[in-house]
Amino acid sequence: MAKAIEEAVLKNQHLVVEAGTGVGKSLAYLAPLLLNPKRGRGPVLVSTGTIALQEQLIEKDLPLLAKVLKRPITFVLAKGRNHYLCEHRFRRVAGQLSNVAEDEDDLRVLDRIPSLMGKGILGRNQLPGTLSDSAWSFIRSETGLCGHAKCREHPCSYQRVKVELKQADVVVANHSLLFVHLQLAKQGVSLLPRFKALVLDEAHHGPEVATEHFGIHVSNSQVDYLLDQLYGRKAGKGFLSRVQPAPEILKKKVVALRSTSEAFFGSLHFWLVNQGPDNGRLIAPLEIENPLSIALRELRELLENWAGTSTNQDEEREFRYFASRAWMMADEIEDFVKLKMSHAAHWLESRPAIRGKGQRVTGRSAPLDVSKTLHQILFEEVDSVIMTSATLSTSHRNPFEFFRGRMGMPMEHPELVVPSPFEYQRQVCLISSKSFPDPTSQSWLDELTPKVKEALTWTGGGTFVLTTSHFALRHLHSSLSTFCKELSYPLLAQGITGERGRLLEAFRNNPHSVLLGSSTFWEGVDIPGSNLRHIIIPRLPFEVPSHPLQEARVEDLEARGKSPFLDWALPQALIRFRQGFGRLIRQVDDQGLVTVLDPRLHTKRYGKDFINALPPCEWISTGTPPSEFLNQLFKHAKLDSN
Numbered sequence: 246m247a248k249a250i251e252e253a254v255l256k257n258q259h260l261v262v263e264a265g266t267g268v269g270k271s272l273a274y275l276a277p278l279l280l281n282p283k284r285g286r287g288p289v290l291v292s293t294g295t296i297a298l299q300e301q302l303i304e305k306d307l308p309l310l311a312k313v314l315k316r317p318i319t320f321v322l323a324k325g326r327n328h329y330l331c332e333h334r335f336r337r338v339a340g341q342l343s344n345v346a347e348d349e350d351d352l353r354v355l356d357r358i359p360s361l362m363g364k365g366i367l368g369r370n371q372l373p374g375t376l377s378d379s380a381w382s383f384i385r386s387e388t389g390l391c392g393h394a395k396c397r398e399h400p401c402s403y404q405r406v407k408v409e410l411k412q413a414d415v416v417v418a419n420h421s422l423l424f425v426h427l428q429l430a431k432q433g434v435s436l437l438p439r440f441k442a443l444v445l446d447e448a449h450h451g452p453e454v455a456t457e458h459f460g461i462h463v464s465n466s467q468v469d470y471l472l473d474q475l476y477g478r479k480a481g482k483g484f485l486s487r488v489q490p491a492p493e494i495l496k497k498k499v500v501a502l503r504s505t506s507e508a509f510f511g512s513l514h515f516w517l518v519n520q521g522p523d524n525g526r527l528i529a530p531l532e533i534e535n536p537l538s539i540a541l542r543e544l545r546e547l548l549e550n551w552a553g554t555s556t557n558q559d560e561e562r563e564f565r566y567f568a569s570r571a572w573m574m575a576d577e578i579e580d581f582v583k584l585k586m587s588h589a590a591h592w593l594e595s596r597p598a599i600r601g602k603g604q605r606v607t608g609r610s611a612p613l614d615v616s617k618t619l620h621q622i623l624f625e626e627v628d629s630v631i632m633t634s635a636t637l638s639t640s641h642r643n644p645f646e647f648f649r650g651r652m653g654m655p656m657e658h659p660e661l662v663v664p665s666p667f668e669y670q671r672q673v674c675l676i677s678s679k680s681f682p683d684p685t686s687q688s689w690l691d692e693l694t695p696k697v698k699e700a701l702t703w704t705g706g707g708t709f710v711l712t713t714s715h716f717a718l719r720h721l722h723s724s725l726s727t728f729c730k731e732l733s734y735p736l737l738a739q740g741i742t743g744e745r746g747r748l749l750e751a752f753r754n755n756p757h758s759v760l761l762g763s764s765t766f767w768e769g770v771d772i773p774g775s776n777l778r779h780i781i782i783p784r785l786p787f788e789v790p791s792h793p794l795q796e797a798r799v800e801d802l803e804a805r806g807k808s809p810f811l812d813w814a815l816p817q818a819l820i821r822f823r824q825g826f827g828r829l830i831r832q833v834d835d836q837g838l839v840t841v842l843d844p845r846l847h848t849k850r851y852g853k854d855f856i857n858a859l860p861p862c863e864w865i866s867t868g869t870p871p872s873e874f875l876n877q878l879f880k881h882a883k884l885d886s887n
């Protein structure tokens with residue numbers, strides 16, 4: 246892998262590499278990139294899909310590499326500009342902190358900031374306590390509010406970070422920041438330093454993160470947030486409350502806009518509940534008036550006028566900043582209502598607001614294909630893009646066809662599969678059964694609990710049950726709770742008994758734990774050792790076809806003469822299946838069972854694709870694991886098999 250990367254970088258080529266678990270892929274890409282004599286100026290940029298991998302790179306892999314190479318390596322974790330304190334904005338509100346703070350806790354944190362300023366880089370994570378989003382929004386660094394050339398605070402936290410990023414050997418970022426940077430770079434704005442080589446680790450997340458970023462996202466909470474920043478509901482809050490003489494006309498406009506926004510999003514919610522389809526999808530523009538965009542444009546004009554008369558440079562900048570946000574928001578709302586984005590899925594969502602009363606109503610437009618955009622902003626702009634992950638391939642014949650197509654990676658650039666060094670034949674036993682009911686049948690849910698109970702006793706817990714829906718997860722949680730209590734197996738459930746970090750900690754602390762997880766637990770979870778010795782997969786992880794984005798993708802594929810199942814659903818499910826399987830073996834001496842309770846593995850033609858997608862291992866298709874393997878497992882985990 247290291248050699249292939251070295252060659253790709255020297256030839257200015259892009260490369261896609263699947264590196265099985267245990268290969269040590271981060272060292273395999275970092276070493277050749279850092280040692281490359283032709284690297285030129287600028288850091289190596291490593292973009293990840295998860296925070297867990299960022300932490301691993303910063304805390305483990307990069308210090309280890311520096312030790313092995315016997316040379317210092319400087320590395321920085323890049324975060325968005327909004328993560329850093331703007332010392333200048335802070336000083337402007339320092340005399341009125343009670344107007345910025347949401348509550349007493351905020352005030353305590355804000356009061357301590359002056360003693361920390363000038364003593365290094367201050368980001369939101371370095372604050373002496375938790376600060377509300379609202380309070381932070383008044384003091385964080387913002388592109389439109391920074392006059393760095395004339396700023397007295399220069400170099401401030403953000404400017405220092407920029408220098409550090411430029412001078413680092415390695416910059417670690419995430420895919421979201423990278424894609425925003427690549428998009429803005431086209432307009433001459435950079436969030437990241439110039440880099441020579443780019444690694445997209447956990448590259449399988451790339452297309453979905455791009456879909457999220459290249460789409461439209463409008464909601465009543467975004468409008469509320471903007472209006473609260475301008476002129477808060479509580480007396481004395483917001484920018485306009487600090488301006489002298491008081492801009493009464495603007496305050497009135499903000500108050501009126503709140504009602505306009507409420508009525509507008511209320512009508513979207515009404516349409517969704519009374520006339521919209523169950524999944525909220527829009528296939529034609531809504532016949533709904535949009536006074537909100539008009540009102541936001543009027544607000545913009547008023548703000549611009551006020552900026553023109555302001556004698557205070559900071560205030561003028563702030564007026565213009567809010568004006569440009571109101572203008573962008575007006576455009577986005579109009580684009581959404583008119584469904585302006587072509588070749589995209591559009592839908593509405595409405596759910597109870599997290600805080601406060603009412604509904605959070607969101608309008609979304611998401612592109613069906615991001616490959617052309619990625620091709621332009623990524624592969625045409627960066628000399629060498631290295632994409633890697635443990636799960637990218639979807640077939641043996643043409644392993645990366647699906648991934649390359651979604652990413653827009655040119656076909657002439659090379660690819661490589663590096664298998665895992667683990668001995669899966671010895672370490673894993675895969676259990677399946679033809680006789681279990683089909684998951685689409687009525688009896689599947691009835692039979693699921695007894696079968697899972699039986700499977701849990703095989704390994705005495707130490708099990709992840711990876712579901713494909715929250716419904717199945719909740720069902721299992723209620724039907725397994727007495728059983729697990731009687732056997733003293735701690736039952737942990739995503740979204741029910743705690744958040745991800747706590748659940749994983751609790752799981753690690755008891756060898757008999759049972760964790761019910763959907764979505765995020767299929768990947769990025771690393772529990773080496775015998776505490777995790779069993780993965781149960783109740784059904785093959787096909788995506789829910791009713792989601793508006795999936796529905797639109799299916800129609801698009803059909804219109805292009807492709808098979809929605811073979812060209813979309815199956816490869817997606819294969820990647821997910823491999824990710825779930827991959828949770829089990831994290832190091833050479835791990836051992837365990839993978840139990841798949843979906844008979845389609847036997848009864849459908851595509852069943853063999855799922856088996857072939859896994860590394861070769863012992864496969865028992867009678868539904869019961871061999872007792873020798875279980876005895877060995879108990880012995881290995883130092884548990885009592887009685």
Ligand code: SF4
Nearest residue numbers: 331333391393396401
């Ligand atoms: S340079 Fe910009 S970000 Fe830094 S303190 Fe000044 S205004 Fe704020």
